[in-house]
Amino acid sequence: MTENGTTANPYLSGLFAPVREETTAVDLPVTGRLPESLRGRYLRNGPNPVGFPDPAAYGWFSGEGMVHGVRLRDGAAEWYRNRWVRSDDVAGQLGEKLLHGPRHLGLDFAPNTHVQRFAGHLLALVEGGSLPYELDDELRTIGPFDFHGTLPGGLAAHTVIDPGTGELHTVAYCLAWPYVQYLVAGTDGCVRHRVDIPVEGHPMMHDFSLTARHVLLYDLPGVYAPPTEPDGEPTPYWDPERPARLGLLPRDGGAAEVRWLDIDPCFVFHPMNAYEHDGTITVHLVRYDRMFDSGPGAKPAPARMERWTVDPAAGTVRRHRLDDRAVEFPRADPRRLTVRHRYGYAMLEPSGEAGSAGAHVTEGGGVRRLGAGLVKYDLERGTSETFLVPPHGDVGEGVFVPAAPGAAEDDGWVLAFAYDPGRAATDLLVLAAQDFAAGPVARVHLPVRVPIGFHGNWIPDAD
Template identity: 35%
Template sequence: MKIKHQNEVPHTLKPSRHPYLSGAWTPNFTEYTATDMEVVGEIPKDIDGVYIRNTENPAQEPIGAYHPFDGDGMLHAMSFRDGVAEYRNRFVRTRGFEAEQEAGESIWAGIANSVHKSKRPGWGAQGFLKDASSTDVVVHAGRVLSTFWQCGEGYRLDPYTLEQHGTEGWTPLDGISAHPKVDERTGELLFFNYSKYPPYQHYGVVDRNNKLVHYTPVPTPGPRLPHDMAFSENYSILVDLPLFWDPELLEENKHRSCFYPELPTRFGIIPRYGSSEDVRWFEASPTYVLHWMNAYEEGDEIILDGYYQEDPMPGPLPGMPDKPGRMMANIDMHSFKSRLHRWRFNLRTGETTEQRLDDRNLEFGTFNQRYAGRKSRYLYSVSGEPGWFLFSGLVKHDLETGESWTLPFGEQRFGSEAPFVPRINAKSEDDGYLVTFITDMKENCSECVLIDAQNIEAGPVCRIFLPERISSGTHATWADGPTIRSYNSGE
């Protein structure tokens, strides 16, 4: 292995027994650029692009209780071209991160704490949090866009070098939520945000040249906590979910989420460039959904897949005290019981119908983004380690036949969200690879693995070993190399 860059970032975090500051979630503080890494198998020559994963990776000792969603953003990237791979990891230099680096301590309390514990006003829907930019990551208009789950400024980086390019200039007052969507067909970025102030939710479109070209309210009856959106070829889909802050406590500036099963799940379907007057609301059974998958139009209907939670507010994990036990359960897919599910919205009749697609506890799915907004056949979910926010394997779904195939990562091996990587000159929807980072606790190492999407049960076609064991992480993306270079070098 050749280390081209190595830099330890100052930090005050102490060794901890906290379940999300230790073990597979132990934070990293060294930034690397590495080439000529050890490889088991052969790096495919028929892919060209970069895999990027975001990570909640705190640098400072927390104020009060720590929640894994509080950590600073750290991007891990593996680029591929002509059978050669290069690895980088960098903290996202948010304004909050830089302020805490200067102070040498935490300034903002996390979501499990009171507003009064933060030493300065914060960002986002909750109002006192640090915009850690640690949740999601996409590549749009040739640049990385990293985002925070409770809305923040959005940060731009170079996808290959991870050079920082500051905040996103078009960010609206209420910020950008995690999970903006890139339509590869048009090059547009579709996004939403939410807040505690009327109209509570907005939706916008940024064109392929990174210019904000559309922004409109999509009002909800009060403050809501959406986490994701979806789109079809002509429509965008936003939600009003019956899990949100208790309105009475919110008047006291206290943020306690409650599930209201007497309320329906509501879907706001808006033409891509529509206004609030164009939104059509559809009702469905009450649930909470973290992540939506593909949506597409078929006749009079829009079809949407996602992960329906059977128990959106689970009780504490067995044997644990109430507060930490609830925190552990709220991020464990076996506790909230997320199942692959399908919704159909009839634009002619206004009717919603629903269908369960898989009875297993699954989440964090991916699919071939070249099919986003159009009918697709294959979807790839992760399975979870019971009781933990850790990914233990993959499931490939054939949505046409109902068949599925599984790949366990192995004992004490935990992966990340696994984007689909099309082969160069791919001949079919699943002609490509799945890519993920694996943290191996038994071998005390981490690796990047590529899996043949047409035969996931065969296991990795190659394993590329990283400079050190990295913290477990969540959302990730794959970006096509020629598209990136067309923006950045005039190819």
């Protein structure tokens, strides 16, 4: 409780509490042995307000982005850094020179959701109409990035880099648009393909799926209400009257070629991967029965791992639950995106009561229990392995890193930030994917706590 007796904002307390300083630490201590093949940076983005927002009005998704990174090379952890993304507002609050740069509809937000390298540019990403921001190798902000003047609007929080072509695919939305936008950028870093797909209302299409031939669009009852005040923020809510549907767009097709298939009401933040085989499309994803409920006693539905089998000829979508446990943040081997894959990884939540660290909160704003571990799925055998963190600890998204470019699908490492309650600070965990349940082969001990955040990636050193 706060001093005036009101409930504290969970996004500003406990393991969500923002850090107030940028830190640089070198020669980090390591327990265990780091694989020498890990040469690059593990980076993760998340909301971290610069100032002291009003607890009654602050929403987690509105916090300015801060990127946390660990540099690994030759079996050593060379540095840890955390840096705010310098939008003009952030730079102004920090008393620094404004970077300025291109804008979309005047929007200038410090991206807080993901980080991805593409065509030689390291990009901090967010959805809703703002441009991505480019960072340098040491996480300093270069400025807004508009794909060399070819980006027609904002980008999105999630992208897929096709391992076969090296091109970037995404689906973007903005409250000012009566459509969502499928974009393809070539390996030269320029947008080469754009399709504007009309949709009614303002659906929150946080992510999408990509196969070798199709783009899958999730048009679901989770939608945005426009802000009621000139400087207000849009609010996501559940519209029970809105049909749920899955859109199939041929990669080289136009908006008129989208085929919409009716599905059961649900919400999907994050697919794991999708692929086509013998005329059907298989999608592995995390599904909520509903999301963005409000009112007294409202509780977020747990998210479950499912397999969807899409039959375009019959116009059907069949669901099969793969796990009764609550999971989120599914990931797959990036070399297997758009094609058949056997393994996947997700953040696992406990079934018991939340620990003293507090509640975990979804990107959309629903409070849920703290993540308790990571799970590895063998999707062919229908089995899983689990790694659990200690009581009152926490772990974030697990990112798979192959041991070598030609290594087997599960021959590699899973990297994740994990809070260690004994140190009151965060470790970077390195787990061997082929011996997942055995626990980390190495722990890199960071000098500070990394607040609970969103998504990240392994950025290997350039050859």
